[in-house]
Amino acid sequence: MEKVGKMIVHIVLLYIIFQFGNWIQRTLHLFIPGSVIGMMVLFILLSTKLIRVSWIEEGANYIVANLAFFFIPVTVGIIDYYDLFLGKGALLILIVLVSTMLVMGGSGFFSQWLMRRKGWEHE
Amino acid sequence: MSEFVIAISAIIGTFFIYHLAIRIHRTWRYSLTAPVLVATILIISVLIIFRIPYETYMVGGKWINELLGPAVVALAYPLYKYKDTLKQVAAPILAGTLLGGVVGITTGLLLAQWAGFESAIVYSLTPKSVTTPVAMAVTDTIGGVMPLAAIFVMIAGIGGVLMHHYVFRLFQVNHYLGRGVGMGSASHAIGTATSMEVSQLEGAVSTISMVISAVVVSIITPSLVQLMM
Structure with missing residues (x-):
């Protein structure tokens, strides 16, 4: 029970930082989402020790390990658009998949090749 | 009141299905069984079978969505x-x-x-x-x-x-x-x-x-x- 309480406190803290990120985005009219700004803010706060790791650790670990859970409502939303991909629209899915494959393979291969070539590898 | 019940059922249902999807992925470790995929397909099936519109599901789903922000911060x-x-x-x-x-x-x-x-x-x-x-x-x-x-x-x-x-x-x-x-x-x-x-x-x-x-x-x-x- 104590662990759950701790986790809730951690998540509330993460939520406050998220809202702070949103505020920065609105005030400065940035194109980067508030959540990503919040991520950078938390990184800076951790690096400068203004926030201790122990204040967010359990909550962050739990969320990060279960990140997929938070996407489910969004991905279920595809249900409203299935008719878009009937007929010629199906070709659009294929195009997105082929392009995604090339991005994934190309960027992954290139970074791995660079790392091994320059001897950056370490395990 | 009924809105509240819908929200709670959607959240608990999603949570339950997500954990079921994790179990499935642990048993059969393939790309095809990635939890986000299996959970999405299962929930879409439930919505279709019981004729639940997406907006109704989102009465609860939006609360999970709301946590996507702090989840990204946690990264x-x-x-x-x-x-x-x-x-x-x-x-x-x-x-x-x-x-x-x-x-x-x-x-x-x-x-x-x-x-x-x-x-x-x-x-x-x-x-x-x-x-x-x-x-x-x-x-x-x-x-x-x-x-x-x-x-x-x-x-x-x-x-x-x-x-x-x-x-x-x-x-x-x-x-x-x-x-x-x-x-x-x-x-x-x-x-x-x-x-x-x-x-x-x-x-x-x-x-x-x-x-x-x-x-x-x-x-x-x-x-x-x-x-x-």
Whole structure:
């Protein structure tokens, strides 16, 4: 029970930082989402020790390990658009998949090749 | 009152189905059984079978969605934890992600144009590799349709999760660095979620790639589009 309480406190803290990120985005009219700004803010706060790791650790670990859970409502939303991909629209899915494959393979291969070539590898 | 009951059922139902999906993935470890895929398919099936509209599901779903923000903020923790390791591989991560950004925009544009789609659709498809809010903003700038852009982002995310085993085998990507860069560049946060299920280090690389990719794509897309259209 104590662990759950701790986790809730951690998540509330993460939520406050998220809202702070949103505020920065609105005030400065940035194109980067508030959540990503919040991520950078938390990184800076951790690096400068203004926030201790122990204040967010359990909550962050739990969320990060279960990140997929938070996407489910969004991905279920595809249900409203299935008719878009009937007929010629199906070709659009294929195009997105082929392009995604090339991005994934190309960027992954290139970074791995660079790392091994320059001897950056370490395990 | 009934709204409250709907919300609670949707949240508990999603939670339950997600854990069921994790169990399924532990038993059969394939790309096809990635928890986000299985859970999405199961929930869509439930909605279809019981004729529940998506808006009704979202009465509860929006609360889970609300936590997506702090969930992304939480990604700073693995970044911080592995910051020394990540610093040493910053150059290959950056170079790989830059290449990924250019490949994503150009191949998306060329293929959709070649297939003969109207320009509004082509523009909506172009920024699909980056996280939804950024992709929608970019699409708006170059003259695409925002909701359509959000769907393509989702297909890039889910599709990447579905294909990553085969893609990495095909391109001989086997190191956490290459895998993380590939997942983050091609499939944004949905890819990062899957990387985090492998290891926090791969997930941290994926997080960095996702963020760099969002910045790069939003800056270079308008000029690349002008150059190619």
